[in-house]
Amino acid sequence: MKRIAVFTSGGDSPGMNACIRAVVRTAVYHGVEVYGVLRGYSGLINGELLRMDSMSVSNIIQKGGTILKSARSQAFMTREGRERAYNNLLNYHIDGLIAIGGNGTFTGAMTFFEEFGIPTVGAPGTIDNDLFGTDFTIGYDTAVNTALEAIDKIRDTADSHERVFFIEVMGRDSGYIAIPCAIGGGAELVLVPEQKVTPEDVIETLKAGFSRSKTSFIVVVAEGETAGTAVAEIAARAKEAIPQMDARVSIIGHIQRGGSPTAADRLLASQMGIAAVEALLAGHKNEMVGVVNRQVCLTPFQQTIFRKKRINENFMKMVEILSV
């Protein structure tokens, strides 16, 4: 393998730049040429490739977002689009790809390989931490810390005004972000997609708290499929049942995707970038690098896409114990 290309795809996450940097420098270290593709699959199709060297990734390890930009590409869903992408890679003599992203990204890479045989190794770049094959994804630790800092600030007001705050954090299909935010934020309750909690349960918990003379509450809600809706509905129901309660809704929102990556995310992103290049050079393809029990490992895209990573159920119990 003489020349590889790297791109970021799907929602951006803090640490993507650290991962790009590691990919580029590992390629340089091993004497392999490296190109960056702008805007993910869209840039592959439009031929937006640029030669990168060690200097191209100077001073980006601490930056949020992705210098290679990201975009969703309808065109790559079509055979025609993928063919154009392939031709561009041929023109540039690219032998292998590193894809930094999540499930959608890897699904595209798998199809592309079946049709055109360009090997791809993936690195897990998403704040959601919902990828099978790695204990942590790049950006997850940062997103949790960002949400938690927001919750700390909101608690100042919750305490001062003796209010109940229903706080929505990101997490479409899972409570991976919500749970550490609830534990770390000292929340009384956490609502996650993995566990059905009815509005009645919420109301009961609040009432029990008031009767123990708690005066302020934090309820952390994972956004679920309909961001902003679930949290508003729960809050409205609770307010109806406990009218004297002073309740507010806060949606942490997009800030969770940005910001300078934490130490853990920079380290993970660096490990993943190195491992991805070395795996590609060693002949791997259609696999995602990950970290399981602090060991770097590889998982077939097939599994990362179709298998579900389970949440630690002890964590849910912890919220209950700690808000006694």
Add this chain to the structure above:
Amino acid sequence: MKRIAVFTSGGDSPGMNACIRAVVRTAVYHGVEVYGVLRGYSGLINGELLRMDSMSVSNIIQKGGTILKSARSQAFMTREGRERAYNNLLNYHIDGLIAIGGNGTFTGAMTFFEEFGIPTVGAPGTIDNDLFGTDFTIGYDTAVNTALEAIDKIRDTADSHERVFFIEVMGRDSGYIAIPCAIGGGAELVLVPEQKVTPEDVIETLKAGFSRSKTSFIVVVAEGETAGTAVAEIAARAKEAIPQMDARVSIIGHIQRGGSPTAADRLLASQMGIAAVEALLAGHKNEMVGVVNRQVCLTPFQQTIFRKKRINENFMKMVEILSV
């Protein structure tokens, strides 16, 4: 004056604790006894007063919120409620009050003085910075920095995905928060209550930017009277006019009220706390302490309540120049 009491009222703001600390220690310094009233006017009515000394305010200067809690009181709007408050103050032999809050707080204090003759000096505690009689209010600098940090994070995503973000910051009647956020956040446009900007103006600015090959934009919107509504409407209108644009709305929300106060807010809060006590001891009443041109000064409540502080119009021009 032998014994005074201090309370916080209205929306909490970072630096209120630093101000309480300064009030208490200045009282101690001058040999005056000092009580803290819990929950603002509500605590005055319910007799929630506690003796404070130097130790009571140890290690709170850096804390958001208010250790004295805050609440809105319907009862203080009634003559009966105020009478109960007065009787409590009599019982506790309180000769003067320090009220940390905003216009609503000072209005209550003024009425109370007219009826019962208890002198009150106010300190400007609100993130909104909309009080006449002071260049800056306690909490304003922190709120602006909190909002700005959020905007910095959002810009990572805006850049990476080449998106337009419409970001709502606090500010019901004024653009005091929105304007430094727009300038400091490198926004292309700022919408504030003080200046009418039509959706057509916004659309035009965006189109002009796209034609100069800008690919991401930040539009900062002051919440105005109907939080969440204005920003959503503007975004929808713009999206309709420029359908290819990838636009999102983000509402910074309650985090702006919390968090550890900045250096400037701790300094201001400390100055105001000292000045308020010294003014009260010197016989002032019905006045708010403030800082104008870096000099501590006093302004009658009458003026802080009814006069409007004007925004520096040069700042609006700056946004235009800097996004060229």
Add this chain to the structure above:
Amino acid sequence: MKRIAVFTSGGDSPGMNACIRAVVRTAVYHGVEVYGVLRGYSGLINGELLRMDSMSVSNIIQKGGTILKSARSQAFMTREGRERAYNNLLNYHIDGLIAIGGNGTFTGAMTFFEEFGIPTVGAPGTIDNDLFGTDFTIGYDTAVNTALEAIDKIRDTADSHERVFFIEVMGRDSGYIAIPCAIGGGAELVLVPEQKVTPEDVIETLKAGFSRSKTSFIVVVAEGETAGTAVAEIAARAKEAIPQMDARVSIIGHIQRGGSPTAADRLLASQMGIAAVEALLAGHKNEMVGVVNRQVCLTPFQQTIFRKKRINENFMKMVEILSV
């Protein structure tokens, strides 16, 4: 077991409060009475115990330091001191102890148990992460992030002035803090006690970098046994060998022990607090709770004290690859 006590000992670390909170609330949850001991072993000797309940630990999860204070105790090194401690525990009817601290703390507990039979379970509270029996200690993640933020700031100056910075981070016997700081901080070199690097190696690396037209460098140095000395010496030697180099020394210092704990530290501290109480109630003693491969586990004090946790040597290689 009806009544237990908890204390913090040794150097304070961020997350100790979160751990105290978890200990107290888990005790309450299981219907066990709980006391807090002030100032570690010193407070045991002097009988500084206070009854704690759920409210005693409200709103402390996010706070650095330890509300129970910490101190080193010469007296506890003596049989007489320990006897006084034992008598106090008898008086208070304390059946078991939770000790939050490091090796020194656990050594004391072990001796105390041998002499007086009071069972103790330990929780790993130290920023150094050098305890065998847990992948991470409480405070480590925060300390690393604090040091890294400092390095990020220093790099602004390093870049702007094209300087070489020799930065000392904490870590007396190990490079646990230095290594992620070096990787995350984009350092060119890391010096840790586990690996001998001579001044000549440092000079060679710097020269090689200059010859590749690097203009600024970060060298991260673990403090080692003689804080401040090693880093100054290395810097002086390098400066001598490369006189045209503009080099500075920066010692991150005590800020690494303080600050609000990260999400990971709050989660870990909460897990450890719960696990410690439940282990004590289940009859464990002379053991430390820890997390290995994300599973809570117990390790005899004997092992945590005498066995050495090894550093991942791949990390050292990463610094080399990533600064290519």
Add this chain to the structure above:
Amino acid sequence: MKRIAVFTSGGDSPGMNACIRAVVRTAVYHGVEVYGVLRGYSGLINGELLRMDSMSVSNIIQKGGTILKSARSQAFMTREGRERAYNNLLNYHIDGLIAIGGNGTFTGAMTFFEEFGIPTVGAPGTIDNDLFGTDFTIGYDTAVNTALEAIDKIRDTADSHERVFFIEVMGRDSGYIAIPCAIGGGAELVLVPEQKVTPEDVIETLKAGFSRSKTSFIVVVAEGETAGTAVAEIAARAKEAIPQMDARVSIIGHIQRGGSPTAADRLLASQMGIAAVEALLAGHKNEMVGVVNRQVCLTPFQQTIFRKKRINENFMKMVEILSV
């Protein structure tokens, strides 16, 4: 004036990039061509100029350091060096200069103008805030907040271990940084160059505090002319006099120069950049822009260099009152 150049010189400060951005965009806005000079006077001499446009300064407003780099230049102290600089400016047809820096920078500009007649307008870029002609310098607010955050972290340890910390902050000739750090950090004492405090005074204050049963202290020390020395000496003297005291020294150091600028610094830097260009275009020279009482104004270099800005003595009194 058709073409101007901008450079940064002296110690870097947060907000310099925001100022460069404002200079460039204001030039573009007024139809004037603009060049950036690398490495201050050194780059003028070596002809390191590059054409800048609106895009060159995208996404830098939030960055610490200076993208134009900074350096001290011995060569510019010589007539020959300045002549080379002049010839470069002639070659590039540069009509005017914007210098962002401090007193040393402006002294150079003044000499250069006298000899070669190239008009320069200065913008106050230094963390020290010691420039006559402006209430605040670019970077000062950020430096104070950075130091204060460090002090907050150190206080966690000071409290937990009941220690005395002697903390050195920057400030060679003035207490501008030390004073708000002391007030905002809740320090018991502040030592600044403007006011002689003997070691005996320090010892007396500490003793008085101990006798009021204070158990931890923060003493903030401005570095003065001999960084690191004064603070160590004071600490040693105090330790000698009060041997039972557990005292530590912490030097905040270089982190104070870096980091993302605060809202106030971004606003000030943007104002200064705009004002500097507009002043230059309006025919000003040998003057520094500044902000006095929130109004933009101009002050001759002669005065900024030779007149001394006085510190507000009330602030010193505040430290005393607030640590009662």
